[in-house]
Amino acid sequence: MDEMTTGATPATESIISIRSMHKWYGDFHVLSDINLEVQSQEKIVICGPSGSGKSTLIRCINRLEEHQRGQIIVDGTELTNDIKNIEKVRAEVGMVFQHFNLFPHLSILDNLTLGPIWVRKTPKKEAEEAAMMYLEKVHIAEQAKKFPGQLSGGQQQRVAIARSLCMNPKVMLFDEPTSALDPEMIKEVLDVMIDLAREGMTMLVVTHEMGFAKSVADRVMFMDYGQIVEQNSPHEFFDNPQHERTRLFLSQIL
Amino acid sequence: MSDQAKNPPRDYLKPPMTEVGVLGWLRSNLFNTWYNSLLTVLVALLLWQLAPPFLKWAFFDSAWNTAPEVCYESEGACWSVVSKNINFIIFGFFPDGQQWRPGLSMLLLLGLVFYSRDRNHWRRSLGVYWLIGLSVMGTLMYGGVFGMPVVETAQWSGLPLTFMLSFFGMVAAYPLGVLLALGRRSRMPAIKSLCVIYIELIRGVPLISLLFMSSIMFPLFLPEGVTIDKVLRAQAAIILFTAAYIAEVVRGGLQAMPRGQFEAADALGLTYNQTMRLIILPQALKIVIPPTVGILLSAFKDTSLVVIIALYDVLKTTKVSLSNPKWTGFSTEAYIFLAVLYFICCYAMSSYSRRLEKELHTGH
Numbered sequence: 001m002d003e004m005t006t007g008a009t010p011a012t013e014s015i016i017s018i019r020s021m022h023k024w025y026g027d028f029h030v031l032s033d034i035n036l037e038v039q040s041q042e043k044i045v046i047c048g049p050s051g052s053g054k055s056t057l058i059r060c061i062n063r064l065e066e067h068q069r070g071q072i073i074v075d076g077t078e079l080t081n082d083i084k085n086i087e088k089v090r091a092e093v094g095m096v097f098q099h100f101n102l103f104p105h106l107s108i109l110d111n112l113t114l115g116p117i118w119v120r121k122t123p124k125k126e127a128e129e130a131a132m133m134y135l136e137k138v139h140i141a142e143q144a145k146k147f148p149g150q151l152s153g154g155q156q157q158r159v160a161i162a163r164s165l166c167m168n169p170k171v172m173l174f175d176e177p178t179s180a181l182d183p184e185m186i187k188e189v190l191d192v193m194i195d196l197a198r199e200g201m202t203m204l205v206v207t208h209e210m211g212f213a214k215s216v217a218d219r220v221m222f223m224d225y226g227q228i229v230e231q232n233s234p235h236e237f238f239d240n241p242q243h244e245r246t247r248l249f250l251s252q253i254l
Numbered sequence: 255m256s257d258q259a260k261n262p263p264r265d266y267l268k269p270p271m272t273e274v275g276v277l278g279w280l281r282s283n284l285f286n287t288w289y290n291s292l293l294t295v296l297v298a299l300l301l302w303q304l305a306p307p308f309l310k311w312a313f314f315d316s317a318w319n320t321a322p323e324v325c326y327e328s329e330g331a332c333w334s335v336v337s338k339n340i341n342f343i344i345f346g347f348f349p350d351g352q353q354w355r356p357g358l359s360m361l362l363l364l365g366l367v368f369y370s371r372d373r374n375h376w377r378r379s380l381g382v383y384w385l386i387g388l389s390v391m392g393t394l395m396y397g398g399v400f401g402m403p404v405v406e407t408a409q410w411s412g413l414p415l416t417f418m419l420s421f422f423g424m425v426a427a428y429p430l431g432v433l434l435a436l437g438r439r440s441r442m443p444a445i446k447s448l449c450v451i452y453i454e455l456i457r458g459v460p461l462i463s464l465l466f467m468s469s470i471m472f473p474l475f476l477p478e479g480v481t482i483d484k485v486l487r488a489q490a491a492i493i494l495f496t497a498a499y500i501a502e503v504v505r506g507g508l509q510a511m512p513r514g515q516f517e518a519a520d521a522l523g524l525t526y527n528q529t530m531r532l533i534i535l536p537q538a539l540k541i542v543i544p545p546t547v548g549i550l551l552s553a554f555k556d557t558s559l560v561v562i563i564a565l566y567d568v569l570k571t572t573k574v575s576l577s578n579p580k581w582t583g584f585s586t587e588a589y590i591f592l593a594v595l596y597f598i599c600c601y602a603m604s605s606y607s608r609r610l611e612k613e614l615h616t617g618h
């Protein structure tokens with residue numbers, strides 16, 4: 001699993017493959033020539049300075065942002081303008097946001113069952129049972145009847161993770177899931193993510209929590225100026241960074 | 255907490271007398287600054303001057319159900335102008351002996367509205383009740399079956415007409431307004447510009463001119479022999495007018511929605527329709543309850559403008575009653591009655607909206 005034979009792996013084995021992808025915001029070339037193959041069950045941590053395009057990259061994977069050149073193929077479906085394909089990919093890819101983005105007008109339970117009921121057409125009762133199971137898993141089952149506004153940040157983020165899991169996603173994307181949280185809540189969210197990693201979920205995580213990267217990542221990726229500068233196993237990445245920019249970045253955050 | 259209450263670590267004193275009780279309330283609400291004290295005294299004086307004569311006029315010296323001649327003698331209010339003409343004020347030109355029909359219809363309408371207030375009743379069955387209720391009301395008003403003689407819409411007047419124009423005006427304008435608001439934010443240029451043009455055109459003209467157009471100009475464009483009922487045309491004008499205002503208010507609510515809500519819905523794989531129906535509109539419409547109610551209230555009151563196209567709403571039937579020489583002098587009393595009637599309806603709507611807002615509040 002540790003071999004980094006870029007390009008040699010046949011595309012069919014990757015759950016996500018991104019090939020020579022470029023993206024612009026107006027005139028601004030925000031992502032440049034991105035190539036990335038993600039194997040099933042792989043955990044990738046993405047880090048890099050602010051504005052380097054980390055969020056933009058993972059938001060392209062579920063088409064919250066549109067790329068202009070190159071290919072993005074998720075679970076065999078290429079992302080194009082075809083809305084049916086986009087919805088199909090989105091149903092398979094869960095996303096956890098920095099600011100949770102729970103639906104404040106729905107109870108926790110309804111937040112969780114919404115996707116399964118309307119997208120997967122799961123019967124209500126079944127969806128609720130599954131939702132309770134996932135709430136159990138993120139240690140928050142007793143809050144099922146409450147509304148998001150009544151929970152702490154850490155609890156809300158765990159609900160958000162459970163909401164994504166309810167869709168039985170093949171891939172989970174995390175965009176700085178702990179950076180809006182108070183320090184004492186970060187651990188409870190990271191613990192849930194570590195459990196998830198142990199169970200074999202494919203995960204792409206944008207985070208500056210280097211402890212998390214060291215303990216669960218298969219690969220750590222460093223981005224700067226819209227490019228993937230360097231990627232390596234956590235051990236190599238932290239102990240023996242190849243690029244000057246990576247070293248500078250690591251010296252700033254560690 | 256409870257441990258502390260049982261075993262207080264220190265003494266808890268009662269607040270000073272001037273802070274609580276009647277005295278405290280008076281102090282903090284009426285006499286907290288020198289200008290507030292001055293205003294309080296002035297208002298009290300004014301009330302002292304005005305209230306007794308008004309009460310004397312309205313209640314102690316008033317005539318309640320008498321012939322007009324009795325009123326000429328008395329100093330007080332002549333409520334008889336209302337009670338003696340109540341049939342015409344309420345039912346207008348609806349034929350004598352048939353007035354139980356609009357009466358029953360209004361009761362049915364009020365009953366349904368009352369039943370619908372409870373959010374627990376907002377189920378599919380409620381729609382069925384409304385369908386049944388509305389068809390019964392229509393049948394009652396128009397007749398032609400079960401031995402009820404036909405009453406043409408031209409004879410529908412008074413309170414039932416006011417209720418009908420305003421109720422359908424609001425109920426149909428609301429969803430239309432929401433659709434227009436969504437259309438105005440559409441990415442499709444054709445739909446977007448159509449909605450913008452519609453909204454801006456309608457908001458650029460007064461309701462009166464729309465009513466005129468619907469009653470005078472619109473028929474000119476219809477082919478020979480085709481007529482559309484006059485009440486229906488007025489109704490359409492009111493709906494189209496109100497919808498444009500609702501659309502702008504709803505658009506404000508849509509713009510207030512954080513982008514994260516759209517993104518979270520997209521990330522789950524919900525379609526555009528599902529996102530709007532399940533995530534965005536429930537929140538956006540809740541935010542704009544206060545301004546929406548403002549628009550609905552003015553729509554309700556603006557239905558009285560239909561007099562200018564010779565429809566007899568409750569305001570006009572009151573005026574007609576006053577044109578009877580026997581009652582001409584008592585317009586004050588008649589208009590007070592109307593004001594109270596309108597106030598009750600408007601107040602019920604606005605207090606219901608406040609209750610709804612509270613119920614929909616989920617602590618964010």
Ligand SMILES: Nc1ncnc2c1ncn2[C@@H]1O[C@H](COP(=O)(O)OP(=O)(O)OP(=O)(O)O)[C@@H](O)[C@H]1O
Nearest residue numbers: 025026028030048049050051052053054055056057
């Ligand atoms: N909608 C947008 N329109 C124009 N420019 C944008 C837009 N969104 C992001 N950008 C720009 O694109 C660049 C990359 O943004 P992105 O959010 O991907 O950075 P990031 O690596 O996630 O940074 P951070 O660590 O601060 O979240 C930034 O320079 C940003 O200003």
Ligand SMILES: [Mg+2]
Nearest residue numbers: 054055056176
């Ligand atoms: Mg970011």
